[in-house]
Amino acid sequence: xxxxxEFRNISKAFGPVQAxxxxxxxxxxGSIHGVIGENGAGKSTLMSxxxxxxxxxxxxxxxxxxxxxxxxxxEAIDLGIGMVHQHFMLVENMTVLDNVMxxxxxxxxxxxxxxxxxxxxxxxxxxxxxxxxxxxxxxTLSVGAQQRVEILKQIYRSAEILxxxxxxxxLTTQEIASLFDILRLFKEQGKTIILITHKLGEIMEIxxxxxxxxxxxxxxxxxxxxxxxxxxxxxxxxxxxxxNLPRKPHAPGAPVLQVENxxxxxxxxxxxxxxxxxxxxxxxxxxxxGVSGNGQSELMEILSGMRLPTSGTVTMEGxxxxxxxxxxxxxxPATFRDLGIGHVPEDRLRDGVIxxxxxxxxxxxxxxxxxxxxxxxxFDAIAKRCAHLLEQFDVRPKDPNVRIGLLSGGNQQKVVxxxxxxxxxxxxxxxxxxxxxxxxxxxxxxxxxxxxxDEGVAILLVSTELEEVRALSDRIVVMSGxxxxxxxxxxxxxxxxxxxxxGGMHKS
Amino acid sequence: xxxTELPRWASGFVLPVLNLLxxxxxxxxxxxxxxxxxxxxxxxxxxxAVVNPEGLSYTLFYASTFVFTGxxxxxxxxxxxxxxxxxxxxxxxxxxxxxxxxxFDSTLSAWLLIPLAIVASALFGAGWAFIPGYLQAxxxxxxxxxxxxxxxIAAGLMNYLILKMVPEGDxxxxxxxxxxxxxxxxxxxxxxxxxxxxxxxxxxxxxLIALVIYWVAVSRSSWGYKVQATGLNAHAAHxxxxxISRTIIVTMLIxxxxxxxxxxxxxxxxxxYLSLNFPAGAGFIxxxxxxxxxxxxxxxxxxxxxxxxxxxxxxxxxxxxxNIPQETFIFIQGLIILFCGAMENMxxxxxxxxxxxxxxxx
Numbered sequence: 001x002x003x004x005x006e007f008r009n010i011s012k013a014f015g016p017v018q019a020x021x022x023x024x025x026x027x028x029x030g031s032i033h034g035v036i037g038e039n040g041a042g043k044s045t046l047m048s049x050x051x052x053x054x055x056x057x058x059x060x061x062x063x064x065x066x067x068x069x070x071x072x073x074x075e076a077i078d079l080g081i082g083m084v085h086q087h088f089m090l091v092e093n094m095t096v097l098d099n100v101m102x103x104x105x106x107x108x109x110x111x112x113x114x115x116x117x118x119x120x121x122x123x124x125x126x127x128x129x130x131x132x133x134x135x136x137x138x139x140t141l142s143v144g145a146q147q148r149v150e151i152l153k154q155i156y157r158s159a160e161i162l163x164x165x166x167x168x169x170x171l172t173t174q175e176i177a178s179l180f181d182i183l184r185l186f187k188e189q190g191k192t193i194i195l196i197t198h199k200l201g202e203i204m205e206i207x208x209x210x211x212x213x214x215x216x217x218x219x220x221x222x223x224x225x226x227x228x229x230x231x232x233x234x235x236x237x238x239x240x241x242x243x244n245l246p247r248k249p250h251a252p253g254a255p256v257l258q259v260e261n262x263x264x265x266x267x268x269x270x271x272x273x274x275x276x277x278x279x280x281x282x283x284x285x286x287x288x289x290g291v292s293g294n295g296q297s298e299l300m301e302i303l304s305g306m307r308l309p310t311s312g313t314v315t316m317e318g319x320x321x322x323x324x325x326x327x328x329x330x331x332x333p334a335t336f337r338d339l340g341i342g343h344v345p346e347d348r349l350r351d352g353v354i355x356x357x358x359x360x361x362x363x364x365x366x367x368x369x370x371x372x373x374x375x376x377x378x379f380d381a382i383a384k385r386c387a388h389l390l391e392q393f394d395v396r397p398k399d400p401n402v403r404i405g406l407l408s409g410g411n412q413q414k415v416v417x418x419x420x421x422x423x424x425x426x427x428x429x430x431x432x433x434x435x436x437x438x439x440x441x442x443x444x445x446x447x448x449x450x451x452x453x454d455e456g457v458a459i460l461l462v463s464t465e466l467e468e469v470r471a472l473s474d475r476i477v478v479m480s481g482x483x484x485x486x487x488x489x490x491x492x493x494x495x496x497x498x499x500x501x502x503g504g505m506h507k508s
Numbered sequence: 509x510x511x512t513e514l515p516r517w518a519s520g521f522v523l524p525v526l527n528l529l530x531x532x533x534x535x536x537x538x539x540x541x542x543x544x545x546x547x548x549x550x551x552x553x554x555x556x557a558v559v560n561p562e563g564l565s566y567t568l569f570y571a572s573t574f575v576f577t578g579x580x581x582x583x584x585x586x587x588x589x590x591x592x593x594x595x596x597x598x599x600x601x602x603x604x605x606x607x608x609x610x611x612f613d614s615t616l617s618a619w620l621l622i623p624l625a626i627v628a629s630a631l632f633g634a635g636w637a638f639i640p641g642y643l644q645a646x647x648x649x650x651x652x653x654x655x656x657x658x659x660x661i662a663a664g665l666m667n668y669l670i671l672k673m674v675p676e677g678d679x680x681x682x683x684x685x686x687x688x689x690x691x692x693x694x695x696x697x698x699x700x701x702x703x704x705x706x707x708x709x710x711x712x713x714x715x716l717i718a719l720v721i722y723w724v725a726v727s728r729s730s731w732g733y734k735v736q737a738t739g740l741n742a743h744a745a746h747x748x749x750x751x752i753s754r755t756i757i758v759t760m761l762i763x764x765x766x767x768x769x770x771x772x773x774x775x776x777x778x779x780x781y782l783s784l785n786f787p788a789g790a791g792f793i794x795x796x797x798x799x800x801x802x803x804x805x806x807x808x809x810x811x812x813x814x815x816x817x818x819x820x821x822x823x824x825x826x827x828x829x830x831n832i833p834q835e836t837f838i839f840i841q842g843l844i845i846l847f848c849g850a851m852e853n854m855x856x857x858x859x860x861x862x863x864x865x866x867x868x869x870x
Binding site: 304306330331350354357369372379 | 513724728729730733734736737740741743744745746747748749750751752753754
């Protein structure tokens with residue numbers, strides 16, 4: 001049978017950067033094909049070429065046996081190629097139905113088309129077990145449901161080849177399971193699925209074939225049943241990954257952070273955090289495990305001074321943090337930094353960096369008042385410090401004057417971590433340090449955090465990845481629904497038990 | 509890397525020049541349609557605005573005002589605030605300056621009086637920008653809307669106040685003329701080259717100093733860093749410990765103060781009295797200058813001189829060519845805003861292609 005998609009010697013360069021070099025492989029019709037690789041390995045570029053965003057410098061694209069020049073995403077859609085982006089392309093305040101119709105309205109009057117489309121959507125939903133109400137407004141839907149809308153959109157436009165870019169990055173475990181059920185159903189119906197991910201577990205679970213990319217080239221292509229996680233990881237980074245990073249035995253010092261009876265309500269009186277109590281001591285990593293959206297983000301915001309709690313006490317080295325008597329948190333993060341609290345925020349691009357600032361400018365972000373000489377920036381010192389950080393944390397490229405928005409996610413994260421570590425904090429708040437970061441970088445970030453712990457820094461880590469929690473933490477606090485549902489030592493690590501606590505099964 | 513972008517020399521220099529040339533090209537077409545020769549018109553314009561020393565003096569005089577309004581709009585833009593209200597703030601700046609003059613020009617010496625008037629103009633301009641800034645910072649009222657409204661309020665208020673200031677028996681809607689002692693020296697006093705009694709005055713140097721201070725504050729101080737962070741990403745600025753509402757209010761105060769200072773050149777350096785509608789659109793031209801100069805001090809200076817030259821040259825052009833009305837300048841100004849502001853990146857893809865093509869060859 002002829003393959004659904006065939007890449008033949010595809011090359012694409014952006015200026016001096018060779019994003020794809022001589023990429024050739026084919027994707028069988030009716031299969032689930034995984035494409036994995038580190039950030040910057042060229043997977044997104046390759047998919048963008050397939051979807052008509054970019055044009056290859058050389059090479060051919062063969063779709064269903066015929067060579068095609070895809071000049072725009074419109075032409076890709078005509079060829080039956082659909083793409084579900086990592087960041088959804090949905091109009092938040094419109095209904096599912098209107099979002100699906102957008103671009104295919106086909107006339108001035110909407111009512112007739114709307115009735116038709118709604119019927120067709122319901123039919124698709126039943127056939128593919130997609131649990132979506134066509135009349136729901138997007139902003140009221142969960143992330144998982146929004147993703148189903150994106151998939152629905154592609155099927156409605158009769159996509160036969162579906163590209164999914166990091167589809168599970170924002171999903172809960174249950175949502176991932178149901179997404180995979182949907183994908184399996186697609187496969188049964190003869191559709192072809194291209195799954196871009198960096199999660200090896202997912203590749204092993206659902207794909208038939210895997211193509212591994214490294215530095216713009218195909219580093220390996222294997223049938224999933226003939227390979228293993230370890231082999232794939234090795235192909236991806238080109239060297240074996242250490243399963244467990246070495247660390248000294250858990251020997252905590254004095255309590256650094258103590259939280260008692262912390263409450264947070266939003267403007268509508270909804271309880272976001274309830275009765276939170278936890279302690280982090282010097283020289284230990286306490287991980288907060290939980291499905292995202294269960295109060296972890298709010299807790300980190302409070303502890304970093306970005307948000308005021310409704311009530312409760314938080315002490316740092318025995319002294320209460322200065323929440324009292326404030327009506328807003330404007331400027332409070334600066335005070336917290338001065339008290340020795342470092343913060344790697346979980347949403348890097350929203351909070352952690354300014355995309356349009358250079359790497360060098362971003363290395364002083366938050367610490368801009370500490371690099372002053374005679375009232376003005378001490379650029380010599382800043383440049384020296386920046387060069388040192390780029391070297392020490394292996395940021396690539398080592399160009400201090402490039403805009404940080406042009407760096408890959410992993411390298412942006414290295415800059416953030418380098419900046420926060422170099423301020424020598426006593427307490428380090430770390431939110432999702434390896435989200436959207438490739439395996440090679442994950443290891444280097446984990447090493448840095450463990451080194452910091454061994455130096456006696458108290459670290460509070462929020463992670464939704466249990467593997468990360470296991471690799472780093474000394475103690476684990478599980479949160480669900482804005483409450484702490486359980487606490488355990490790393491020696492008691494037990495996936496099932498943590499899973500139950502994450503699901504809200506209380507300790508009592 | 510997925511995105512490729514223009515190098516700084518291209519986005520900062522090549523694009524503005526291309527945009528400007530496009531605006532001039534369309535202007536030439538219109539002049540042609542009006543039945544005049546574009547080449548000859550350009551010659552007249554250039555001669556009268558730059559070559560002729562007296563004309564050059566006027567060009568730089570206008571430019572001095574525009575530097576201040578351009579800086580006012582630029583600093584606000586750096587903080588992500590679109591201050592449309594430089595016109596009204598300059599108007600109020602003129603009021604502050606005039607009140608200082610009317611109260612003290614017979615008692616204080618020029619050495620005290622002139623600095624006092626300068627400070628008063630800045631304070632009044634800043635005061636007029638404070639309310640929009642405060643409302644933006646604390647209440648989220650968009651500064652575009654409030655500053656536009658404050659222009660109208662300023663116009664009404666000043667109308668009322670100036671009519672109260674008209675000396676008895678005078679027909680002109682303006683305050684009395686200030687005492688001669690309080691005049692800022694004109695450059696022609698020392699440099700006869702500029703022609704007799706042309707209005708270019710020491711405020712020109714004040715404008716240059718303001719440009720330098722602006723450059724230092726924006727690119728070398730942590731304050732400017734925080735202002736830009738706020739403008740680019742307020743979430744991240746909050747994370748970095750920037751006090752967002754204070755930054756917004758302070759930036760608006762400085763913006764309004766700069767707009768107020770524009771009155772120093774027009775009143776203290778030239779007319780010497782407060783007259784109805786004296787800013788004459790300089791505040792709005794400041795928006796064009798900030799956009800065209802990309803909020804960079806060198807760009808602001810060059811754009812301010814360009815607009816000064818267009819006013820001066822356009823005026824002479826309309827005298828010499830009866831087919832070309834005086835309003836042509838406003839038309840050209842509009843085209844420049846259209847090409848440099850609204851369509852500033854029109855040529856970016858083409859320039860990028862060209863650069864990539866030459867690099868591949870080279």
